[in-house]
Amino acid sequence: MRGADHQPWKDLYEDVRKALGSPTDLVLRRVTLRGGQTIQCFYLESMVDKQTIGEYVLRKIDDEHGVAEKDAFVREIPFSVPHDDMVNQTVTAIIHGQCVVVDHLRERVCLVDVFEPASRPVEEPKAEAIIRGPHEGFTENILANVGLIRKRIRNPNLRFEKMTIGKQSHTTVLLAYMENLAPELLVQEARRRLTAIRTDSILDSTYVEEFIQDKTLTPFPTLGNTERPDVVSAQLLDGKVAILVDGTPSALVAPVTFFEFFTSPEDYYQRADIATFIRWIRMISFVLAVFVPSIYVAATTFHQELIPTQLLISLSAQREGVPLPSLVEVLVMEVLFEIIREAGLRMPRAVGQALSIVGAIVLGQAAVEAGLTSAAIVIVVSITGIANFVVPTYSFGITQRLLRFTFVFLAGFMGLFGILCGLLFMVAHLVSLKTFGVPYLTPVVPLRLSEWKDVLIRVPRPAMKIGRLPSYIEYLKKRK
Amino acid sequence: MQALRKLMIAVLPAVVLAGCWDKAEMNELALVSMVGADSDPETGRKMVYYQMINPLSGISVQGAPSGDQAPVYTYETSGRSFGEIHTTIYKLLPRKLFVSQYRALIVSEKMAKEGLLDLVNMIEIQSNGRTSVPLLIAGSPLAQLMKTFTPLESVPADSVSSRLDMLERNSLLVDKNIRVNNLIERMERSEPIVMPIVKLISADSMTKSSDRISYIDANRSNLTSDGGAVIVNYRMVGKLDDEELVWYNLANGGRGRHIKQFQVNGKSVTLEMRLKRMKRSTEWREDRPVVTLDLEIEFLTNFATENMPKTYEEMKRLENGLAQIVEDEITSFYNKTKAKGWDLLRIRQAAEQNRKVRRHGADALKSAELKVNVKSRIAHTANLSQPY
Numbered sequence: 001m002r003g004a005d006h007q008p009w010k011d012l013y014e015d016v017r018k019a020l021g022s023p024t025d026l027v028l029r030r031v032t033l034r035g036g037q038t039i040q041c042f043y044l045e046s047m048v049d050k051q052t053i054g055e056y057v058l059r060k061i062d063d064e065h066g067v068a069e070k071d072a073f074v075r076e077i078p079f080s081v082p083h084d085d086m087v088n089q090t091v092t093a094i095i096h097g098q099c100v101v102v103d104h105l106r107e108r109v110c111l112v113d114v115f116e117p118a119s120r121p122v123e124e125p126k127a128e129a130i131i132r133g134p135h136e137g138f139t140e141n142i143l144a145n146v147g148l149i150r151k152r153i154r155n156p157n158l159r160f161e162k163m164t165i166g167k168q169s170h171t172t173v174l175l176a177y178m179e180n181l182a183p184e185l186l187v188q189e190a191r192r193r194l195t196a197i198r199t200d201s202i203l204d205s206t207y208v209e210e211f212i213q214d215k216t217l218t219p220f221p222t223l224g225n226t227e228r229p230d231v232v233s234a235q236l237l238d239g240k241v242a243i244l245v246d247g248t249p250s251a252l253v254a255p256v257t258f259f260e261f262f263t264s265p266e267d268y269y270q271r272a273d274i275a276t277f278i279r280w281i282r283m284i285s286f287v288l289a290v291f292v293p294s295i296y297v298a299a300t301t302f303h304q305e306l307i308p309t310q311l312l313i314s315l316s317a318q319r320e321g322v323p324l325p326s327l328v329e330v331l332v333m334e335v336l337f338e339i340i341r342e343a344g345l346r347m348p349r350a351v352g353q354a355l356s357i358v359g360a361i362v363l364g365q366a367a368v369e370a371g372l373t374s375a376a377i378v379i380v381v382s383i384t385g386i387a388n389f390v391v392p393t394y395s396f397g398i399t400q401r402l403l404r405f406t407f408v409f410l411a412g413f414m415g416l417f418g419i420l421c422g423l424l425f426m427v428a429h430l431v432s433l434k435t436f437g438v439p440y441l442t443p444v445v446p447l448r449l450s451e452w453k454d455v456l457i458r459v460p461r462p463a464m465k466i467g468r469l470p471s472y473i474e475y476l477k478k479r480k
Numbered sequence: 481m482q483a484l485r486k487l488m489i490a491v492l493p494a495v496v497l498a499g500c501w502d503k504a505e506m507n508e509l510a511l512v513s514m515v516g517a518d519s520d521p522e523t524g525r526k527m528v529y530y531q532m533i534n535p536l537s538g539i540s541v542q543g544a545p546s547g548d549q550a551p552v553y554t555y556e557t558s559g560r561s562f563g564e565i566h567t568t569i570y571k572l573l574p575r576k577l578f579v580s581q582y583r584a585l586i587v588s589e590k591m592a593k594e595g596l597l598d599l600v601n602m603i604e605i606q607s608n609g610r611t612s613v614p615l616l617i618a619g620s621p622l623a624q625l626m627k628t629f630t631p632l633e634s635v636p637a638d639s640v641s642s643r644l645d646m647l648e649r650n651s652l653l654v655d656k657n658i659r660v661n662n663l664i665e666r667m668e669r670s671e672p673i674v675m676p677i678v679k680l681i682s683a684d685s686m687t688k689s690s691d692r693i694s695y696i697d698a699n700r701s702n703l704t705s706d707g708g709a710v711i712v713n714y715r716m717v718g719k720l721d722d723e724e725l726v727w728y729n730l731a732n733g734g735r736g737r738h739i740k741q742f743q744v745n746g747k748s749v750t751l752e753m754r755l756k757r758m759k760r761s762t763e764w765r766e767d768r769p770v771v772t773l774d775l776e777i778e779f780l781t782n783f784a785t786e787n788m789p790k791t792y793e794e795m796k797r798l799e800n801g802l803a804q805i806v807e808d809e810i811t812s813f814y815n816k817t818k819a820k821g822w823d824l825l826r827i828r829q830a831a832e833q834n835r836k837v838r839r840h841g842a843d844a845l846k847s848a849e850l851k852v853n854v855k856s857r858i859a860h861t862a863n864l865s866q867p868y
Contacts, residue, residue: 217483301503305580305608312511312581317535319507326505415503425487 040102047097049116079110125227133269138249148229169201172246181239183476222435224256239473255436264392275458285390294407302415318374327412510575514637518588529626551634562602583637588622592716611660617709619679629692652729652738674708744801752780764836803854
């Protein structure tokens, strides 16, 4: 940028420094040329690849004005030039990890992209570990994540639409989909919801999830989230959309139906028979995790006639001398379990394990021996706690925990009648839910029997039809 | 917010539902395992014995009962009616009476002869009443019977009900229709029913459970089943001995495997008898109904140590002999009971199936005749041709 009377590039460094509030990581490097002129190079040390700056930018400048041929720097390194509002543009560039070169000799300002944020290497996601199949997980670097997806889908139809969300954080959000597979309606809807977000900052995909989910007041997640690039790739190939957020390893997937929470990527990396069996185990675990404590409370305080005689005697013997009512007993133990679990998460790993052993076994055993709770309660809480971890998606596990407490209360006040009432409300609520316009209980409501085989069993690969997408995706594709 | 309000409106009325009030913790319940009912014909007072399970005896937690704790406690209470007992029991009982899980109901012979209608109505009228429990008639004083410990199965009700199951499967001494609801059904159809009689083996009952579990002689002071009580119109009218019970149950389609020694053609042979098929048909012949009972019985030689048929002819002779014995026994049982006015083989019900019989009215039923046809078959002959 040149100007005869006003030359903003001359004091650019000072202006930028002032605008950023003299940050400690702002580095200025000067090269003095033979003619006495200087070239300034400044950048935010924390965001750039210093090796690139040293080896390419500075050396080229030096060469150019020393012995090397003229303008080699201009030819070899891509750069952009700010126009108009030079100071503001330069500030924006510098916080996006660009390096500013102020060339006093030729009276110009160049912005060179040398962005390299600190990030960890690709690791296996801890919450979604599997035995067989790829062990790669997303990282906090969005470009690396894009690469992980592209590595799996080498198809020109794969699209990543970039958006910047967050008035303060200016976070990059990518909407990914397969142009030939994803219904236009779905992509439009996702785009509309993303662009409608008005917020200060996006630090994790949960921020986005809360803005774009269909219903806020529900314990059920209506968007899937995963740290696994293979899951995202599989979902994209099913015609769904994925949302990647810069700075977080968890991607969002939409739409996702209730029964899809019982499937896991691992189902497709194992033989069909065992995958089907495990899918059933997951569904049983869901029922156990949600209903075992409430059914225990209902049966032991209201419907003792339902319990087989021998079991009743045994339970009755265990309850002799226990001071608390069953409802309180279950609640205390459940809350205690939640506390142990939460503490275990926060503790350093080595201590965490010891804590959970002390909490679960020692405390439980001691409570039973001291006559504070009955042994059956410890079994109930343990079964529930273990069953809760079977579900592959963490957010769905949280749903189970919330539902469990609701049902325990209902059972404590109204017995099986209360559980039934709660169940009816839950079903009514589930039926009313939608995920990006798709009924949440698909394929049970609306009934699509042909798709049940994907819910109840994992069909062997050769029996799957090539190019077949989930029915709701096909339906959305047909609707224009 | 609107949805939340709707939810509140829907949930709040539920709070006034009975739920919270009828809840009872398990350690507030007195678990009844067996009920005994008696009445005094002179004063009309009803006596009820409740046998409560003592959960602390460790009967299910550790397996064997600990010697110093009785597995059950028997509470005895009385009132002018069975209803009153639900109040008077609390003079003794510190916990809520929980009758939903009792396994057996024993009625004294005195009361059974007086009439069971009152008791049956009392059970039926209760919202938590159970009519699917076996009804037994006490062949010994009820008070003693209710205060007897049983070996092996320490809760007497369990001991009694598992023995009834065993007998039903492994003998023809107990029918499967011995529950209170079977009694009601038969009585409402004006048919008789036979209920098992339980009695004490010896009178010196052991009142300490530690005595019972430390004593080797299981026969001493134990309960046993002995014959059956014939009940007509809710009243006990007579008894059947074990021999008669076999033919009663066989002719009524009992499927238990019964092992019995027969005298066929002058020789003894022990055979396992099992009913394979049974058919009852009615014809109108010579101005009266003739009910034909077709029985197909299999005889197994598993226990035939005395002798074994060696040739085909011998086997046929044995089969025919057995068929004849069964036919004769059932016919004689029928005639004996008919003379007492008990329609134990339910001939009337079978005859009524026939349209002609129905047309001739109730008088025709009285002249009904029974014809028994038995087809016998010997099985498992190849195990030992000649006993040692």
